Amino acid sequence: MPNVRDIKKRIKSVKNIGQVTRALEAVSASLARKAQVQAFASRPYSQKAWEVLVNVASQSNSTNGAPLHPLLVVRPEVKTIAILLISGDRGLAGTYNANIIRVATEFVQAHCAQNGCGVRWITVGRKGRDTLLRMREQVVAEFSNLPASPSIQTVIPIARTVIDEFLSGEADQVFIAYTDFINTLTQKPVVVNLLPLQPFQTTDQPVMEYVKREPTVTTEGREYLYEPSAAAILDEVLPRFTELQIYQAILESLASEYAARMVAMRNASENAEALAGDLQLSFNKARQMAITSEILDIVGGVEALSGQAERIVADMQREFMMTEHGAR
Amino acid sequence: MPIHVEIVTQEKLILDEPDADMVVLPGSEGVLGVLPHHTPLLTTLDFGELRVKKGGTEEVFAVYGGIVEIRPDKVVVLADTVERAEEIDLELAEAARRRAEELMRQGPPPDELAIIAQELRRAELAVKIRRRIQSRAGTVRIREAGESES
Numbered sequence: 001m002p003n004v005r006d007i008k009k010r011i012k013s014v015k016n017i018g019q020v021t022r023a024l025e026a027v028s029a030s031l032a033r034k035a036q037v038q039a040f041a042s043r044p045y046s047q048k049a050w051e052v053l054v055n056v057a058s059q060s061n062s063t064n065g066a067p068l069h070p071l072l073v074v075r076p077e078v079k080t081i082a083i084l085l086i087s088g089d090r091g092l093a094g095t096y097n098a099n100i101i102r103v104a105t106e107f108v109q110a111h112c113a114q115n116g117c118g119v120r121w122i123t124v125g126r127k128g129r130d131t132l133l134r135m136r137e138q139v140v141a142e143f144s145n146l147p148a149s150p151s152i153q154t155v156i157p158i159a160r161t162v163i164d165e166f167l168s169g170e171a172d173q174v175f176i177a178y179t180d181f182i183n184t185l186t187q188k189p190v191v192v193n194l195l196p197l198q199p200f201q202t203t204d205q206p207v208m209e210y211v212k213r214e215p216t217v218t219t220e221g222r223e224y225l226y227e228p229s230a231a232a233i234l235d236e237v238l239p240r241f242t243e244l245q246i247y248q249a250i251l252e253s254l255a256s257e258y259a260a261r262m263v264a265m266r267n268a269s270e271n272a273e274a275l276a277g278d279l280q281l282s283f284n285k286a287r288q289m290a291i292t293s294e295i296l297d298i299v300g301g302v303e304a305l306s307g308q309a310e311r312i313v314a315d316m317q318r319e320f321m322m323t324e325h326g327a328r
Numbered sequence: 329m330p331i332h333v334e335i336v337t338q339e340k341l342i343l344d345e346p347d348a349d350m351v352v353l354p355g356s357e358g359v360l361g362v363l364p365h366h367t368p369l370l371t372t373l374d375f376g377e378l379r380v381k382k383g384g385t386e387e388v389f390a391v392y393g394g395i396v397e398i399r400p401d402k403v404v405v406l407a408d409t410v411e412r413a414e415e416i417d418l419e420l421a422e423a424a425r426r427r428a429e430e431l432m433r434q435g436p437p438p439d440e441l442a443i444i445a446q447e448l449r450r451a452e453l454a455v456k457i458r459r460r461i462q463s464r465a466g467t468v469r470i471r472e473a474g475e476s477e478s
Contacts, residue, residue, distance in 0.1 A: 051397075244338050
């Protein structure tokens with residue numbers, strides 16, 4: 001039986017932990033909401049940029065069939081792929097980090113089984129990087145310690161790295177692995193195509209959930225004038241659109257991370273409460289036990305003493321009798 | 329017929345004005361004045377001043393690159409960066425301009441030259457637009473930064 005003081009100490013520390021987890025839960029909840037709002041705010045640009053992109057791309061396709069921009073070129077043979085893995089910098093988020101890393105590596109295995117196996121990883125977030133390095137994967141670039149609510153400026157270097165990987169021919173196709181925020185309790189890790197951009201394949205694009213599919217908007221057969229040229233416009237739109245896709249994937253992932261952390265912390269707080277309750281019970285028991293044993297000690301002492309006294313009296317009487325007899 | 333003007337950046341929607349009379353844009357091939365029934369046009373934007381006119385008032389923005397989609401009834405500006413003229417902090421912009429000028433005088437390393445030159449252009453533009461807005465404040469009602477939207 002642990003002693004009363006030890007239990008008291010444990011109760012205190014468990015309650016402290018409970019306080020910390022409750023605070024972290026509240027912080028995560030507000031950050032999750034913020035990331036969601038931020039992701040939502042970039043929606044109009046996604047919508048418009050997509051419309052322009054589809055429009056220009058369809059026009060260029062109809063004229064000579066050849067894509068107008070290198071970022072639109074689908075390579076016939078995909079030898080090496082690059083994966084942009086978005087994970088968190090910190091743990092304490094339930095299965096968030098483990099899930100996205102697992103889904104990404106499983107995707108690679110499935111991909112490898114079909115095609116050759118050249119994979120170059122670009123990681124955002126410390127957890128993903130550390131895990132991949134431990135698995136001795138090839139990590140060609142890493143970005144970590146992103147701010148809690150990143151701006152598009154934070155994303156530009158990441159996008160540049162990704163675009164360079166693709167354009168330099170180091171990778172023939174680029175995928176992005178991120179966690180799609182569905183709601184506070186559900187987040188879905190996904191791997192989708194990032195480059196080359198495929199304007200006519202509307203599924204599998206991170207931004208697509210933000211783009212309303214309105215066939216009337218894009219294919220009105222409107223003939224646009226391009227100034228200075230369609231290629232120049234694509235030059236401007238495509239990198240921006242790629243940045244935006246990465247930006248939104250990061251925001252989705254952040255919202256997911258915070259939501260996962262919030263749920264994990266809520267569970268932790270509840271556990272701490274239950275644990276504190278249990279400990280309180282055993283504390284009461286131990287205290288009761290200590291009191292009982294103290295009383296027993298006293299009673300026993302008294303008992304023992306009183307028995308001893310009787311014996312001493314009896315001995316003295318006997319001795320007295322013997323001396324009396326002897327004297328006679 | 330009015331023109332519906334939208335200005336968006338990657339981060340958010342900046343302006344949604346359904347009843348503008350005219351838009352003046354800093355196109356890369358020259359300044360464009362867009363009236364209703366303009367022919368469909370897609371063009372890239374330079375650094376410059378963007379004005380949205382409606383009735384007697386006009387809203388002024390500083391635009392730093394982007395593209396614009398023009399349709400007969402609608403103008404959509406996809407800006408790389410954009411600032412409302414009233415929200416430009418003149419002191420900050422002046423300071424940025426002086427810093428960039430100083431760097432240019434010192435002869436920056438070649439790999440940073442382009443960045444600094446762009447920064448300088450940007451700051452000069454911000455200062456110019458903000459100054460013009462201030463000098464005009466008597467004739468056109470301008471919302472001061474920090475003042476409420478109403």
